Amino acid sequence: TGSTRPQRLLKAVQKNASRGDPQSVISAIDRFCHSSEWAMNVGDEKGVILDSVVCEVSPGCALELGTYCGYSTVRIGRLLPPGAKLITLEFNPDYAKVARQVIDFAGLQEKVLLVEGPSGDLIPKMKEQYGITTFDLVFLDHWKDRYLPDTKLLEECGLLRKGSILLADNVICPGTPDYLAYVRSSPRYESKYFKSHLEYTKVEDGLEKSIFLG
Numbered sequence: 644t645g646s647t648r649p650q651r652l653l654k655a656v657q658k659n660a661s662r663g664d665p666q667s668v669i670s671a672i673d674r675f676c677h678s679s680e681w682a683m684n685v686g687d688e689k690g691v692i693l694d695s696v697v698c699e700v701s702p703g704c705a706l707e708l709g710t711y712c713g714y715s716t717v718r719i720g721r722l723l724p725p726g727a728k729l730i731t732l733e734f735n736p737d738y739a740k741v742a743r744q745v746i747d748f749a750g751l752q753e754k755v756l757l758v759e760g761p762s763g764d765l766i767p768k769m770k771e772q773y774g775i776t777t778f779d780l781v782f783l784d785h786w787k788d789r790y791l792p793d794t795k796l797l798e799e800c801g802l803l804r805k806g807s808i809l810l811a812d813n814v815i816c817p818g819t820p821d822y823l824a825y826v827r828s829s830p831r832y833e834s835k836y837f838k839s840h841l842e843y844t845k846v847e848d849g850l851e852k853s854i855f856l857g
């Protein structure tokens with residue numbers, strides 16, 4: 644039987660990147676997606692916006708919803724301050740298997756904890772099982788109709804503090820209309836849209852950055 648796209652993406656990393664060099668892993672994936680096969684990574688254009696938010700927040704503790712192949716996991720992980728941690732949630736075992744290898748190849752396994760399972764079940768366990776107090780940064784990039792319920796779950800579980808930052812991918816394409824309406828209308832958030840393009844295309848897309856006001 645043939646390989647899957649994530650497996651071919653991993654092969655491209657192993658072939659074209661240098662072990663322990665996160666930037667080379669990012670470049671190898673972007674080259675693969677530009678010239679070989681499109682894949683739903685946040686990509687290089689929106690990735691620069693993601694980088695700037697990670698650097699600005701300099702999170703001690705970050706959460707990613709939807710690892711997929713680990714592209715944004717590596718983008719975030721490489722910019723974390725010493726001692727900081729990124730927890731990334733992925734419920735597809737085949738994607739998790741590829742992502743672990745991508746994260747390890749980048750040399751970020753000490754900074755990143757990939758937890759396999761559905762966010763709806765794992766978020767309520769974050770405090771007791773992973774010793775989390777609150778998240779300084781949350782990157783949302785999983786099923787688009789789960790952004791809003793999971794944001795409410797994070798609030799209910801006391802995992803956000805005054806100043807926690809939510810950064811959401813794909814708020815235009817494929818779109819997350821209910822999430823966008825919520826963070827833009829709720830008095831508990833200060834929201835800002837960063838216009839960009841859908842990864843590896845000229846289609847409009849963007850990131851929404853929302854500060855939780857407590």
Ligand SMILES: CNc1ncnc2c1ncn2[C@@H]1O[C@H](/C=C/CNC(=O)c2cc(-c3ccc(F)cc3)cc(O)c2O)[C@H](F)[C@H]1O
Pocket residue numbers: 683684685708709710711732733734735738760761762763784785786787789812813816817841842
């Ligand atoms: C629901 N709870 C979950 N818990 C853990 N892992 C999860 C959960 N839900 C999904 N996952 C995991 O998170 C990932 C899901 C990513 C979904 N992303 C997209 O659909 C997505 C789509 C496009 C896109 C745009 C235009 C077009 F023409 C075609 C596609 C662009 C993008 O940047 C995207 O991020 C993974 F696959 C799934 O197992």
Ligand SMILES: [Mg+2]
Pocket residue numbers: 683684685784812813
């Ligand atoms: Mg996305």
